Amino acid sequence: MASLGEENPNDTLIFMDLAIEQAKLALDSLEVPVGCVIVEDGKVIASGRNRTNETRNATRHAEMEAIDSLLQQWREKRLSASEVAEFFSKCNLYVTCEPCIMCAAALSIVGIKEVFYGCANDKFGGCGSILSLHSSSSEPLMSGGAPPGKGFKCTGGIMASEAVSLFRNFYEQGNPNAPKPHRPLAHQATQ
Amino acid sequence: MESWQIVHIPDIPSIPPDQQPTVDVIASFIDPKVANTLVRRLNQIAQLESLRHVKRVQKKFVEGGRTQLSVIICLASENGNPLDSIPHDVQELMNSYQLSPFITKVCKYAALSKEEWEEQCKLWPTSYHPPTYNIDGITGFSEEDSELVFGFMKYAIQLAKSGANTVVNAAVIVDPSVKQVIATACDQLNKTTLETYFFKKPEASISHSESDGVLSYETPHSNSLPNYSKQLYTGVCCLYPWRWAEQQSDTNSCSWHPLRHAAIVAIESSAARDIHLFPSLGKIQDKYGEMDHTQSSSAGSPAKRQKTHSTNVNDEVHLDTDDEGSSSLSVRPYLCTGFDIYLAWEPCIMCAMALVHQRIRRIFFAFPNPNAGALGSVHRLQGERSLNHHYAVFRVLVPEEVLSKAAAAENN
Numbered sequence: 001m002a003s004l005g006e007e008n009p010n011d012t013l014i015f016m017d018l019a020i021e022q023a024k025l026a027l028d029s030l031e032v033p034v035g036c037v038i039v040e041d042g043k044v045i046a047s048g049r050n051r052t053n054e055t056r057n058a059t060r061h062a063e064m065e066a067i068d069s070l071l072q073q074w075r076e077k078r079l080s081a082s083e084v085a086e087f088f089s090k091c092n093l094y095v096t097c098e099p100c101i102m103c104a105a106a107l108s109i110v111g112i113k114e115v116f117y118g119c120a121n122d123k124f125g126g127c128g129s130i131l132s133l134h135s136s137s138s139e140p141l142m143s144g145g146a147p148p149g150k151g152f153k154c155t156g157g158i159m160a161s162e163a164v165s166l167f168r169n170f171y172e173q174g175n176p177n178a179p180k181p182h183r184p185l186a187h188q189a190t191q
Numbered sequence: 192m193e194s195w196q197i198v199h200i201p202d203i204p205s206i207p208p209d210q211q212p213t214v215d216v217i218a219s220f221i222d223p224k225v226a227n228t229l230v231r232r233l234n235q236i237a238q239l240e241s242l243r244h245v246k247r248v249q250k251k252f253v254e255g256g257r258t259q260l261s262v263i264i265c266l267a268s269e270n271g272n273p274l275d276s277i278p279h280d281v282q283e284l285m286n287s288y289q290l291s292p293f294i295t296k297v298c299k300y301a302a303l304s305k306e307e308w309e310e311q312c313k314l315w316p317t318s319y320h321p322p323t324y325n326i327d328g329i330t331g332f333s334e335e336d337s338e339l340v341f342g343f344m345k346y347a348i349q350l351a352k353s354g355a356n357t358v359v360n361a362a363v364i365v366d367p368s369v370k371q372v373i374a375t376a377c378d379q380l381n382k383t384t385l386e387t388y389f390f391k392k393p394e395a396s397i398s399h400s401e402s403d404g405v406l407s408y409e410t411p412h413s414n415s416l417p418n419y420s421k422q423l424y425t426g427v428c429c430l431y432p433w434r435w436a437e438q439q440s441d442t443n444s445c446s447w448h449p450l451r452h453a454a455i456v457a458i459e460s461s462a463a464r465d466i467h468l469f470p471s472l473g474k475i476q477d478k479y480g481e482m483d484h485t486q487s488s489s490a491g492s493p494a495k496r497q498k499t500h501s502t503n504v505n506d507e508v509h510l511d512t513d514d515e516g517s518s519s520l521s522v523r524p525y526l527c528t529g530f531d532i533y534l535a536w537e538p539c540i541m542c543a544m545a546l547v548h549q550r551i552r553r554i555f556f557a558f559p560n561p562n563a564g565a566l567g568s569v570h571r572l573q574g575e576r577s578l579n580h581h582y583a584v585f586r587v588l589v590p591e592e593v594l595s596k597a598a599a600a601e602n603n
Binding site: 052055056057058059064067068071081082084085100101102105106108109110111122123124126130131133149150 | 432433435436437447448449450455458459462465466526539540541544545547548549550563570572575577578579
């Protein structure tokens with residue numbers, strides 16, 4: 001079963017469920033409820049959830065937390081850069097909300113294999129909503145011989161309603177800390 | 192480069208005024224007598240949320256001194272026959288007034304200049320609000336402010352080449368209201384550089400930027416002056432975000448990180464400073480509440496929001512502090528609200544978005560990043576209108592002379 005990995009739709013739901021568990025942990029800590037897990041070969045090897053309020057660092061999104069925790073593990077194993085790159089290229093990310101532009105870029109930089117997300121992120125989304133950083137072909141032609149960006153396969157809409165209802169809970173309870181957090185549900189910006 | 196210069200990099204690529212993006216709308220000629228009632232009703236059932244700059248009614252003078260009115264009924268659907276997608280209640284309204292719809296084009300975004308506005312009105316009238324807000328600097332810098340900008344930029348460039356053997360990107364976060372360095376960082380792909388900057392530099396620079404407004408700093412040591420225009424600078428993360436995987440393992444550094452670009456590390460450092468100086472959140476939170484309220488009540492253009500934003504920041508800065516930490520510290524701002532960042536190189540998209548998240552007010556960079564730059568070179572994040580925060584972006588042109596002087600100082 002493990003070897004079927006990303007091909008099995010049941011697994012996708014199981015992993016997304018774990019990502020939602022992470023998002024709930026964020027909600028319990030009064031953080032914007034986004035959570036994720038990173039899966040390699042059918043096994044969850046890292047998880048993360050939003051910690052922007054706790055750290056007062058608005059870049060500490062679930063994805064960044066999970067990537068950091070993975071790097072920490074691999075650092076302890078003293079893996080080389082190329083080994084780490086190879087590991088990342090076998091990893092899939094399951095995240096409750098479409099990665100923002102920053103996280104999508106980070107996922108491209110580390111070279112993640114595939115991303116599955118819940119609801120779309122109309123304001124910040126980097127995997128189709130605002131920019132499409134996952135599709136390397138959309139990157140403008142690089143000059144000066146720089147290697148082109150790495151794309152990754154990206155599938156949205158998995159258990160989106162669960163992800164959305166967490167956001168709804170969050171905004172009903174109110175974010176005590178941030179004037180303008182992610183609002184995947186918000187209306188289009190009006191100009 | 193002969194002399195220092197600060198160039199504002201505007202929010203949108205300069206497209207000719209007559210090539211502005213448009214959207215299709217469904218419109219109809221109407222009898223002037225019913226205009227008021229009809230427009231009121233339409234505003235209730237078919238608001239043009241995304242087209243607030245577009246006037247609902249177009250008035251034209253036709254032959255014989257007659258006026259002809261037409262009204263926008265609703266947005267035209269992009270898929271299929273637009274007339275089939277008109278909402279039911281709108282359709283009923285059209286029927287009851289016996290309107291005959293047609294498709295026309297209006298400009299998608301609000302005009303940013305008078306020239307754009309004049310072009311827009313040729314299609315369909317729009318409203319134009321000349322920018323009333325001003326993130327300091329968009330309309331120019333005073334001599335004093337320019338000197339500060341140059342001083343901080345010089346500092347960032349020196350940090351960038353202060354490493355043992357490679358030039359990296361460097362970031363200096365500054366609170367311009369008190370002319371104080373909040374955090375500094377260099378790229379930290381390799382952790383050996385972390386010890387050097389993360390712990391020592393911020394202290395050093397804070398103590399060296401005194402309140403007399405003149406920034407002084409120790410010149411970091413370096414062996415060579417990089418030729419900024421010709422070299423590849425493969426050590427600059429934002430220039431080569433994907434190159435980390437190719438790096439040779441340094442036997443001395445067992446820890447490195449592909450995402451520790453200078454801006455990201457500087458944000459982390461400023462957040463750590465914030466927690467250190469203001470361990471409790473209590474009082475500040477109330478202030479956010481107010482800020483949030485003011486901001487959201489000025490819903491509408493980012494311009495308005497920006498104005499409220501900076502006003503609040505100023506208010507905060509001038510409030511008395513709680514005597515936490517040193518007396519030169521201002522009241523804790525929300526994230527990096529009101530702060531500027533100086534970067535040697537234009538940031539990549541990851542860093543540029545991180546700076547949006549952290550609410551940086553202005554970005555100054557010295558060298559463009561043709562490979563992956565997100566502030567005008569490859570992407571132009573400051574022009575993404577959906578984002579909830581917008582910073583102003585400036586490129587600082589650094590005279591060669593300054594770079595050579597810096598080199599001479601380093602060789603001493």
